[in-house]
Amino acid sequence: GQQVQQSPASLVLQEGENAELQCNFSSTATRLQWFYQHPGGRLVSLFYNPSGTKHTGRLTSTTVTNERRGSLHISSSQTTDSGTYFCAIDHNYAQGLTFGLGTRVSVFP
Amino acid sequence: DMKVTQMPRYLIKRMGENVLLECGQDMSHETMYWYRQDPGLGLQLIYISYDVDSNSEGDIPKGYRVSRKKREHFSLILDSAKTNQTSVYFCASSPQGQGVSNERLFFGHGTKLSVL
Structure with missing residues (x-):
């Protein structure tokens, strides 16, 4: 089945530093999404980005579908960015998303 | 207010007891999902529902069943719960029908289930 690999598994940042999270997947026939999980557990969608680059605030998502990879860039990190970031791709059109194991980000002041 | x-x-349940987890959404989304999240395994899809009474197994359906009698409600049922079903369960919904990609999933807060 589809596989999604995220790196790094965890990341420690000092406030103000930038970070890049990577996502690699096993098929070209996919659409990629990024999710953020609060330390308390709530999952929120950050980006639906099948290809190209999208920006929201200090976050940038880039997907290069034919190279089977995506990235999430966090600029000028803040302590409120702490949490786990998940990459997910279409399992297939009828079978929901396949999630990576996530990157745990910790931002310290 | 868009909410799941x-x-x-x-x-908290004892092994062998029946468990009902309920999920509602106020966005009239056709598609709804149940996932479970476990350390080291990430989120795994249990069931997907394309609309009322139109459900499909996900990756790990064994030990679970679902019910969707109204578009806004999707229930997950564990008949005779097992200790390995201790997990955090997430419900999600998305605004498209069967055969279309999963754009913009909206998740609930999760249910933390412990089976003793």
């Missing part, structure tokens, strides 16, 4: 609501938030 899960009840209860926390649940």
Whole structure:
């Protein structure tokens, strides 16, 4: 089945530093999404980005579908960015998303 | 207000008991999902529902069943719960029908289930 690999598994940042999270997947026939999980557990969608680059605030998502990879860039990190970031791709059109194991980000002041 | 609501938030059951996890959404989304999240395994899809009474197994359906009698409600049922079903369960919904990609999933807060 589809596989999604995220790196790094965890990341420690000092406030103000930038970070890049990577996502690699096993098929070209996919659409990629990024999710953020609060330390308390709530999952929120950050980006639906099948290809190209999208920006929201200090976050940038880039997907290069034919190279089977995506990235999430966090600029000028803040302590409120702490949490786990998940990459997910279409399992297939009828079978929901396949999630990576996530990157745990910790931002310290 | 776009929301996916899960009840209860926390649940403790004994092995062999039946468990009902409920999920509601107020966005009239056609598609709804149940996932479980475990350390080291990430989120795994249990069931997907394309609309009322139109459900499909996900990656790990064994030990679970679902019910969708109204578009806004999707229930997950564990008949005779097992200790390995201790997990955090997430419900999600998305605004498209069968055969279309999963754009913009909206998740509930999750239900933390402990089976003793």
